[in-house]
Amino acid sequence: MDWWDVAMMVFLSIGAFFNALAAVGLLRFPDVYTRLHAGTKCTTFGTIFVCLAVILFGVRLWIYESDAYSILTIHTFIALVCVLLTNPTGAHAIARAAHRSGVKPARAVIDELEKKEGK
Amino acid sequence: MNPFLTVLFILSVVSALIAIRIFKGPTAPDRVVGLDTLNTVVIASMILFGAYTKEVIYIDVGIVYALLSFIATLFIAKYLEGGEF
Amino acid sequence: MLMNRVLAATLTVFLCFFVYLLFTTASGAYILWSLDELIAGIILATIIGLVSFKRLVKRDLRMANPLRWILALAYFLGPFLFSMAKANLDVAYRVITGKIKPGIVKISPDLKTDLGITLFANSITLTPGTLSVDVDEETNELYVHWINVKELHPTSQQVAGSFEKWVRRIAE
Structure with a gap:
């Protein structure tokens, strides 16, 4: 149990915690938009930390064992970039589709978009 | 117990919770939100499994899954909007 | 040419x-x-x-200017990551207590290019309490779902902090 392991454990537990939080938020929030808040932000943040843990793991193997493990590190990094780019865009697409298909935000105090579409 | 395997187990429980939202979701967009969240959790699980077995192929599959699921989400969103493709 | x-x-x-x-x-x-x-x-x-x-x-x-890429990297590692952490703690707080006051507000950032708007909208989605819902492609106005509405007609400063400045420096 050296400091690599400790850092990995910390990152993994943060990642697991926020992914679990996403599921709880998804079940507790009242409508599509607030659920998107939970579903997008928390899973993205959780996945960043899971990927960081795997990157640390790969870097340690890369340094102490062989160059072959560089693939593990770099491919995990590419997967992380893909998730970071695609997640918010997907959330935006779903939010727009939900609003255009007529789902109203629950308990909303203001809805500017409806005013614009109503014109 | 291997830490990756432990987190993998937690993530499978999380996926089951998200599946409840997919089955229950009163409107179609709710289900899509659940699906989108599930996709991200599955990608994280694939990366963890790749690290656990030290096989890069699972992480490659994860990259492809991320891009394909993104395209799928965009298409479903477009379909819900009722727009032209 | x-x-x-x-x-x-x-x-x-x-x-x-x-x-x-x-x-x-x-x-x-x-x-x-x-x-x-x-x-x-x-x-x-x-x-x-x-x-x-x-x-x-x-x-x-x-x-193609490498300075913009260095700025982008500084942006992602600095203010972006920080406010993302804040966003998640905020969502955690709202999940546990259930205190929400949602609404869709309109902001008009002063950005002209497609890349700038995309970067700004994605930043908004991943940061505290906000989620971009729709973009008006002619006037470049953003419709933002805000989980805790403090102001009914906010400026982009109130919703997104210093992001607009950063994005303008990176992409325009």
Whole structure:
């Protein structure tokens, strides 16, 4: 149990915690938009930390064992970039589709978009 | 117990919770939100499994899954909007 | 004009080759790559770069300036990551207590390019309490779902903090 392991454990537990939080938020929030808040932000943040843990793991193997493990590190990094780019865009697409298909935000105090579409 | 395997187990429980939202979701967009969240959790699980077995192929599959699921989400969103493709 | 196109094509080819190299590390003896992979990479990158550079580089070569990439990196590692952590703690707080006051508000950031708007909308989605819902493509106004509405007609400063300034520096 050296400091690599400790850092990995910390990152993994943060990642697991926020992914679990996403599921709880998804079940507790009242409508599509607030659920998107939970579903997008928390899973993205959780996945960043899971990927960081795997990157640390790969870097340690890369340094102490062989160059072959560089693939593990770099491919995990590419997967992380893909998730970071695609997640918010997907959330935006779903939010727009939900609003255009007529789902109203629950308990909303203001809805500017409806005013614009109503014109 | 291997830490990756432990987190993998937690993530499978999380996926089951998200599946409840997919089955229950009163409107179609709710289900899509659940699906989108599930996709991200599955990608994280694939990366963890790749690290656990030290096989890069699972992480490659994860990259492809991320891009394909993104395209799928965009298409479903477009379909819900009722727009032209 | 011709000079610009040649430059754009070359840059795209190099970008493709770089990505190919990232995917094939640890395949052989030349530092980390084998000769086969290097040759295949050069051929594939040339073909893909020549086919796709018109799509990738729309009008000008603003984004080829390395200073913008360094700024972007500083942005992602600094204020962006910090407010993302804050966003998650905020969502955690709202999940546990259930205190929400949602609404959709309109902001009009002073951004003109597609890339700038995309970057700004994505930043908004991942940061505290906000989620971009729709973009007016003519006036570049953003409709933002705000989980805790403090102001009914906010400025972009109130919703997104200093992001607009950063995005303008990076992408415009």
